[in-house]
Amino acid sequence: AIEEIKEKMKTVKHKILVLSGKGGVGKSTFSAHLAHGLAEDENTQVALLDIDICGPSIPKIMGLEGEQVHQSGSGWSPVYVEDNLGVMSVGFLLSSPDDAVIWRGPKKNGMIKQFLRDVDWGEVDYLIVDTPPGTSDEHLSVVQYLTAARIDGAVLITTPQEVSLQDVRKEINFCYKVKLPIIGVVENMSGFICPNCKKESQIFPPTTGGAAAMCQDMNVPLLGRVPLDPHIGSRSCLHGHYSCHSLFKEKPETGRRAARWLSVHKGIQEFCNLHQSKEENLMSS
Amino acid sequence: SMFITEPGNLAGVQHIILVLSGKGGVGKSTISAELALALRHTGKKVGILDVDLCGPSIPRMLRAQGKAVHQCDSGWVPVFVDQEQSISLMSVGFLLQKPDDALVWRGPKKNALIKQFVSDVAWGQLDYLVVDTPPGTSDEHMATVEALRPYRPLGALVVTTPQAVSVGDVRRELTFCRKTGLQVMGVVENMSGFTCPHCAECTSVFSRGGGEELARHAGVPFLGSVPLDPELARSLEEGRDFMREFPKSPAFPVLTSIAQKILDATPTQPS
Ligand SMILES: Nc1ncnc2c1ncn2[C@@H]1O[C@H](COP(=O)(O)OP(=O)(O)OP(=O)(O)O)[C@@H](O)[C@H]1O
Numbered sequence: 001a002i003e004e005i006k007e008k009m010k011t012v013k014h015k016i017l018v019l020s021g022k023g024g025v026g027k028s029t030f031s032a033h034l035a036h037g038l039a040e041d042e043n044t045q046v047a048l049l050d051i052d053i054c055g056p057s058i059p060k061i062m063g064l065e066g067e068q069v070h071q072s073g074s075g076w077s078p079v080y081v082e083d084n085l086g087v088m089s090v091g092f093l094l095s096s097p098d099d100a101v102i103w104r105g106p107k108k109n110g111m112i113k114q115f116l117r118d119v120d121w122g123e124v125d126y127l128i129v130d131t132p133p134g135t136s137d138e139h140l141s142v143v144q145y146l147t148a149a150r151i152d153g154a155v156l157i158t159t160p161q162e163v164s165l166q167d168v169r170k171e172i173n174f175c176y177k178v179k180l181p182i183i184g185v186v187e188n189m190s191g192f193i194c195p196n197c198k199k200e201s202q203i204f205p206p207t208t209g210g211a212a213a214m215c216q217d218m219n220v221p222l223l224g225r226v227p228l229d230p231h232i233g234s235r236s237c238l239h240g241h242y243s244c245h246s247l248f249k250e251k252p253e254t255g256r257r258a259a260r261w262l263s264v265h266k267g268i269q270e271f272c273n274l275h276q277s278k279e280e281n282l283m284s285s
Numbered sequence: 286s287m288f289i290t291e292p293g294n295l296a297g298v299q300h301i302i303l304v305l306s307g308k309g310g311v312g313k314s315t316i317s318a319e320l321a322l323a324l325r326h327t328g329k330k331v332g333i334l335d336v337d338l339c340g341p342s343i344p345r346m347l348r349a350q351g352k353a354v355h356q357c358d359s360g361w362v363p364v365f366v367d368q369e370q371s372i373s374l375m376s377v378g379f380l381l382q383k384p385d386d387a388l389v390w391r392g393p394k395k396n397a398l399i400k401q402f403v404s405d406v407a408w409g410q411l412d413y414l415v416v417d418t419p420p421g422t423s424d425e426h427m428a429t430v431e432a433l434r435p436y437r438p439l440g441a442l443v444v445t446t447p448q449a450v451s452v453g454d455v456r457r458e459l460t461f462c463r464k465t466g467l468q469v470m471g472v473v474e475n476m477s478g479f480t481c482p483h484c485a486e487c488t489s490v491f492s493r494g495g496g497e498e499l500a501r502h503a504g505v506p507f508l509g510s511v512p513l514d515p516e517l518a519r520s521l522e523e524g525r526d527f528m529r530e531f532p533k534s535p536a537f538p539v540l541t542s543i544a545q546k547i548l549d550a551t552p553t554q555p556s
């Protein structure tokens with residue numbers, strides 16, 4: 001399968017994994033924003049793959065709940081949010097959102113293999129892979145299946161507290177263990193600006209110096225910090241009109257909020273371009 | 286009594302409470318830790334079994350990192366968290382060489398360790414055993430439920446945050462409980478609302494009300510909404526006893542009332 005996947009991935013320029021040891025720190029939110037942010041440039045083809053088999057949240061975050069995947073001659077077609085942004089998730093294969101995918105490791109691995117081998121992405125600039133929390137079967141499998149096809153690297157998401165940072169340290173060691181390059185760390189939910197008085201509070205206090213201190217300690221880059229934003233946190237499919245897409249559109253108020261995300265995206269793009277030129281050098285030498 | 290007929294190391298345990306949620310980071314470990322502290326302050330003996338193998342949080346939250354488990358004839362001796370020895374804890378955190386080591390294991394190996402955690406820890410007499418689970422509905426959960434199923438009474442406490450994505454995952458968790466025959470003791474909504482310390486305005490950072498709606502929809506008890514409380518977060522970071530040291534904090538009254546509801550629903554005999 002590894003060879004087949006390598007062949008399949010020939011049309012995918014960059015592959016980015018979004019990881020975190022801790023649950024609920026914003027991996028899926030970040031993956032969705034990154035996908036939308038990169039796809040703002042209409043010449044960039046973006047693919048978002050959700051390998052959280054047991055708790056897929058990408059369909060809801062992208063506003064694609066209830067969508068189905070179609071079988072085409074060359075495999076499964078992703079669900080397209082924009083012409084240049086395709087999405088694949090196990091959520092598209094469930095019959096009801098209440099269905100629990102209670103699968104053990106081997107079955108999950110089979111699903112991930114299918115996602116990597118059988119989805120018809122076409123020519124893609126960025127493949128963003130949203131992962132479940134922790135270091136489990138899913139992570140081992142995706143790394144294993146993709147190594148032959150080369151992964152650019154991993155973006156690690158954390159929140160400012162030590163309870164979360166201690167899990168990121170584990171995740172960094174996981175990356176070393178499986179030889180996965182680290183693009184950098186993003187600190188999410190970093191401070192909260194009260195919409196009423198505009199003063200800042202640390203709801204999740206960085207008692208040990210936050211991601212900045214941890215990054216310095218472990219010698220990995222900090223890509224940026226993103227604050228707690230009620231527009232993101234209170235989104236719901238019923239009454240929320242928030243979409244990550246709209247964050248990157250006009251309005252000076254949102255514009256300022258978007259800047260924090262966009263600078264992180266830029267860091268990631270730069271890393272990938274560097275990665276690419278290094279590989280080209282390798283090939284030509 | 287009915288407990289004597291049950292074999293092994295869980296024979297002296299009166300109630301087992303599994304803390305679950307399909308979603309990560311909603312506060313399972315927080316609720317597990319504070320529930321244990323609250324029960325302990327009413328004089329109960331409490332054990333905590335932390336089956337989060339990839340990201341154990343309880344040792345830090347109860348300031349027990351770096352302690353060691355010992356072996357005895359009937360298995361592992363759990364770590365006592367407090368001087369009075371009223372809370373005992375077993376976690377993979379006590380078995381790792383270095384605290385930052387990642388446990389990179391596939392399902393079967395994890396399942397084996399969980400089975401051992403359930404059968405080989407010498408808990409002694411406990412009024413409550415609180416089981417903190419990892420995020421998701423994966424191998425660890427099934428292994429835990431399977432291993433604990435022979436022991437009664439066993440109930441699940443389902444934790445959620447208010448927002449829809451999370452509630453979606455928690456709906457799947459309730460399906461999991463139904464499919465595996467786990468009795469749901471109640472739903473707790475966590476991180477509902479933040480009151481600004483500067484101007485007292487309350488913002489629903491993560492929306493609001495989802496937990497109660499979910500409980501009603503599933504026909505299970507709703508136990509309360511715990512607000513976002515920086516003092517709670519800080520107390521957990523520093524491994525302090527929130528239920529004793531922060532009675533004026535916003536989260537305190539509801540955490541107390543949740544513990545009381547659990548006490549009311551689970552009569553214990555004096556041991
Ligand atoms: N910066 C933010 N401001 C406010 N809310 C946020 C922010 N980032 C994420 N959230 C909210 O926090 C919750 C958790 O985020 P998300 O689902 O992206 O985390 P995750 O790491 O993918 O979780 P899991 O480990 O369960 O996969 C979501 O409800 C999301 O809307």
Ligand SMILES: Nc1ncnc2c1ncn2[C@@H]1O[C@H](COP(=O)(O)OP(=O)(O)OP(=O)(O)O)[C@@H](O)[C@H]1O
Pocket residue numbers: 021022023024133161163164203204306308309310311312313314315316337340342418419420475476511512513514515517518519521522536
């Ligand atoms: N009510 C609250 N107010 C403020 N902070 C909170 C609250 N509840 C939890 N937290 C903080 O949020 C973070 C996540 O909580 P916790 O670790 O308990 O979640 P979890 O569900 O156990 O996560 P995981 O899925 O990774 O095991 C912790 O740092 C905790 O201190």
Ligand SMILES: [Mg+2]
Pocket residue numbers: 027028029052057130131132
């Ligand atoms: Mg996610």
Ligand SMILES: [Mg+2]
Pocket residue numbers: 313314315337342417418419420
């Ligand atoms: Mg936890």
Ligand SMILES: [Zn+2]
Pocket residue numbers: 194195196197198199481482483484485486
């Ligand atoms: Zn304010």
